[in-house]
Amino acid sequence: MRFTIFQDSRTGDRKGNEDRVGYSYSRDVLLMTIADGMGGHIDGEVAAEIAVSEITRRFQQEARNKLKKPFDFLVSSIQSAHRAIVSHAVEHNLLECPRTTVVACIVQNGSAFWAHAGDSRLYVLRRGELVAQTQDHSRVQMMIDAGEITPEMAARHPERNKIFSCLGGVVPPQIATGREFALEPGDTVMLSTDGFWAQIPGSILGGMLRKQTLVDVMPGLLVEAQRRAKGESDNLSVVAMTWENQEDAGVADTQSMDTEFTSSSNTTEQLESKAPVEDVTDEDIERAINEIQNAIRRVPR
Secondary structure: OOEEEEEEEEOOOOOOOOEEEEEEEOOOEEEEEEEEEOOOOOOHHHHHHHHHHHHHHHHHHHOEOEOOOHHHHHHHHHHHHHHHHHHHHHHOOOOOOOOEEEEEEEEEOOEEEEEEEOOOEEEEEEOOEEEEEOOOOEHHHHHHHOOOOOHHHHOOOOOOOOEOOOEOOOOOOOOEEOOOEEOOOOOEEEEEOHHHHOOOOHHHHHHHHHHOOHHHHHHHHHHHHHHHOOOOOOOEEEEEEEEOOOOOOOOOOOOOOOOOOEEEEOOOEEEEOOEOOOOOOHHHHHHHHHHHHHHHHHOOO
């Protein structure tokens, strides 16, 4: 496989970071995962850490020769993460079980497969357009579906943080899966927590990715997301992958990558799966921010 991947998790204007993000891949299959620990419940960051770690552990056990049924894997691993969080609460005699949202994506055989619980999101962007996304398990999404409010109103609605599916709750999570999505060169699959997506519309994401690479544009977008929150920024986390032309994907060897995994979790990282990526400079970030701000001013409020 040939792809470029970017990952970052920032505290924003909060005292601590309850988001967790990670990816893991071999020669033939990639996993991306993101979790947002629920701040209204104790140890949200613990729930998020358990979720990402458990899903990654299951992936590295079961995906050595690709996954026969990606959707079954996603659902069962998310359920396993939920049980692990509940077991943690029981083991530590917690009065309340930690809770977290989660979204996870598998890429193999040129297609993306995803599943989620809660309001952390997945977007697929193609040639500047948002062509697929998850639907939040939230009160405001239900209101949007019923025609009571618009998506623009939802971003400022007082009940926007109320969700009805999560890991670690008394009721097992409601897990939604997307359809198998065939990727084309240049497609970007992005997972993010609400601290990021609530501030940066999908239309801006698509427009920016038509002009700059994922690695060039994302640092500036994260800065802009925090700026737009005006001192009230939630944690901001993103893991995203741009699918590259696969013609030479089998040429470069990486020491039996079919049985060895490369992984990263909750760090700032950007790389191309077969070649190094240069560091993003301060000038690159400043240029991206200027272009983002100009694009935002052109988007109707």
